[in-house]
Amino acid sequence: MDVKAFRKLTYGLYIVTSRSGDRRNGQIANTLFQVTSDPLRIVVSINKENLTHQLIYESGVFAVSVLDVDTPMTLIGTFGFKSGRDIDKFENISLKEGKTGCPVVQDHSLAFLEAKVTDRVDVGTHTLFIAEVVDAEVLREGEPMTYAYYHQVKGGKTPKKAATYLEEEKEKDRGKGGILGDRYECKVCGYVYDPVVGDSDAKVPAGTAFVDLPPDWVCPVCGASKDQFDKI
Amino acid sequence: MDVKAFRKLTYGLYIVTSRSGDRRNGQIANTLFQVTSDPLRIVVSINKENLTHQLIYESGVFAVSVLDVDTPMTLIGTFGFKSGRDIDKFENISLKEGKTGCPVVQDHSLAFLEAKVTDRVDVGTHTLFIAEVVDAEVLREGEPMTYAYYHQVKGGKTPKKAATYLEEEKEKDRGKGGILGDRYECKVCGYVYDPVVGDSDAKVPAGTAFVDLPPDWVCPVCGASKDQFDKI
Numbered sequence: 001m002d003v004k005a006f007r008k009l010t011y012g013l014y015i016v017t018s019r020s021g022d023r024r025n026g027q028i029a030n031t032l033f034q035v036t037s038d039p040l041r042i043v044v045s046i047n048k049e050n051l052t053h054q055l056i057y058e059s060g061v062f063a064v065s066v067l068d069v070d071t072p073m074t075l076i077g078t079f080g081f082k083s084g085r086d087i088d089k090f091e092n093i094s095l096k097e098g099k100t101g102c103p104v105v106q107d108h109s110l111a112f113l114e115a116k117v118t119d120r121v122d123v124g125t126h127t128l129f130i131a132e133v134v135d136a137e138v139l140r141e142g143e144p145m146t147y148a149y150y151h152q153v154k155g156g157k158t159p160k161k162a163a164t165y166l167e168e169e170k171e172k173d174r175g176k177g178g179i180l181g182d183r184y185e186c187k188v189c190g191y192v193y194d195p196v197v198g199d200s201d202a203k204v205p206a207g208t209a210f211v212d213l214p215p216d217w218v219c220p221v222c223g224a225s226k227d228q229f230d231k232i
Numbered sequence: 233m234d235v236k237a238f239r240k241l242t243y244g245l246y247i248v249t250s251r252s253g254d255r256r257n258g259q260i261a262n263t264l265f266q267v268t269s270d271p272l273r274i275v276v277s278i279n280k281e282n283l284t285h286q287l288i289y290e291s292g293v294f295a296v297s298v299l300d301v302d303t304p305m306t307l308i309g310t311f312g313f314k315s316g317r318d319i320d321k322f323e324n325i326s327l328k329e330g331k332t333g334c335p336v337v338q339d340h341s342l343a344f345l346e347a348k349v350t351d352r353v354d355v356g357t358h359t360l361f362i363a364e365v366v367d368a369e370v371l372r373e374g375e376p377m378t379y380a381y382y383h384q385v386k387g388g389k390t391p392k393k394a395a396t397y398l399e400e401e402k403e404k405d406r407g408k409g410g411i412l413g414d415r416y417e418c419k420v421c422g423y424v425y426d427p428v429v430g431d432s433d434a435k436v437p438a439g440t441a442f443v444d445l446p447p448d449w450v451c452p453v454c455g456a457s458k459d460q461f462d463k464i
Contacts, residue, residue, distance in 0.1 A: 001272075001365070001366075001367055001368050001369075002368055002369050002370055003272070003368060004343075004370050005298075005343035005344065005345055005368035005369055005370050006266055006272070006345075006368065008244075008298040008342045008343040008370070008376050009244055009264065009265065009266060009298065009376075010242060010243060010244030010245075010376050010378050010379075011242060011244075011265065012240075012241055012242030012243075013242075030265075031265040031266065031267065032241070032265075033241065033243065033262075033263040033264075033265060033277065033395070033396075034238055034241060034263065034395055034396045035263065035277050035355050035358060035360065035395055036277075036355055036356050036357050036358050036395055037357075037394070037395060037396065037397045037398060038356075038357065039356070040233075040235070040238070041355065041356075043275070043277075043360065045265065045267050045268075045275075066237070066240040066241065110240045111236075111237035111240040112237065113237055113238075119353065119355070121351065121353055121360075121362070123267050123268055123273065123275075123351070123362060124268050124270075124271070124273075125268050125269075125270065126267060126268050128267065128275065128353075128360070128362075130353070130355060130360075133233070134233075135233055136233050136234055136235060136237035136238065137233075137234050137237055138234050138236050138237050138240070144240050144241075144242050144380075146242050146378070147242075148376075162269070163265070163266055163267055163268055163269060164265075164266045164269065165269045166269060
């Protein structure tokens with residue numbers, strides 16, 4: 001079995017949000033598809049440990065924002081690598097309240113869907129939420145962010161709790177950056193600076209060694225300074 | 233509700249095959265994702281009317297081939313717009329027999345997965361098959377075909393029985409080709425020649441009117457001749 005085969009599957013990148021009573025939260029998800037066209041239903045796989053899972057489970061509603069290809073790593077980092085139990089993810093985020101009462105993220109969103117859960121399937125570490133779509137809107141034209149683009153161009157990683165996390169990713173991160181120098185990992189959030197990739201958000205071209213990054217460069221995911229990085 | 237929002241969701245394009253006893257078949261699917269990483273499980277949505285659905289239902293096994301970006305419309309047409317009840321879809325297709333006994337399509341395939349069904353979820357017109365992956369292999373390097381590329385570059389359509397079929401697609405097909413001339417529909421398979429898109433498989437550039445296609449041009453999906461097309 002070669003788990004690299006899983007890397008050939010194609011995904012988009014979405015922010016899934018929910019609200020239960022006064023509590024609200026959101027998280028990055030890539031495992032989402034339309035499940036039937038009549039009625040219009042979608043399915044999403046969410047890790048049971050996540051706060052967003054708890055809120056969807058309690059309220060039976062969620063919203064999905066489709067991220068565009070220019071989404072910065074700071075936005076993905078906030079919703080993908082941090083927990084709503086520690087921070088308010090919606091600080092400085094442009095929101096509207098949807099029909100279901102869920103906060104709908106507008107930043108870098110091409111479109112959104114809102115849905116009511118009709119069925120829950122326990123699949124071990126995750127729950128599949130099958131849901132009827134009750135509202136949908138296109139916000140602007142543009143190219144959607146794909147999971148492949150996030151990995152290849154943005155240098156993004158997959159959190160351990162994601163449905164699509166693969167052990168080989170960990171191995172890859174232990175590798176060396178080759179003639180361009182070593183990779184460096186952020187001690188705060190786990191982001192890995194790879195000189196082969198650079199940092200497109202900060203206009204750092206591919207091929208830039210970590211030691212050649214400007215002194216005021218910060219982690220594109222969490223904003224930590226250079227001295228918070230360890231060579232890996 | 234604006235159903236065009238669903239067009240912003242990202243998918244790959246796959247051939248899903250199965251075998252039950254002596255019968256075998258395969259079909260195009262785009263609604264597939266990895267559902268957990270431990271154990272390695274995937275989920276796919278398949279229309280209940282399809283022969284492939286019947287075979288997966290009976291045998292509990294299926295294989296997935298990940299199509300590459302250069303996959304010709306003839307291959308997509310055979311597996312996406314024809315029924316295995318009428319033709320043998322595997323004629324002239326390069327196959328290997330997988331661990332599960334399923335025929336695994338090798339043509340234009342970057343990778344394949346084989347899986348055993350662990351759970352079935354009835355979602356109305358479709359069944360969600362949740363399955364543990366028992367084999368996976370990368371066949372070659374290359375870019376995967378995406379659903380967006382299939383629609384935008386190849387001029388592909390969505391069959392009515394697909395999970396992601398939307399009524400607006402039908403409306404769009406009724407439109408006119410504008411200053412480039414009318415669209416023409418194949419009476420045999422339903423493929424629509426759109427002069428805005430052309431036919432990349434036959435090296436017909438975008439902007440070519442139907443009347444200017446060479447006399448020996450044939451339907452890229454089913455091979456029907458020009459006189460089998462009706463203006464729409």
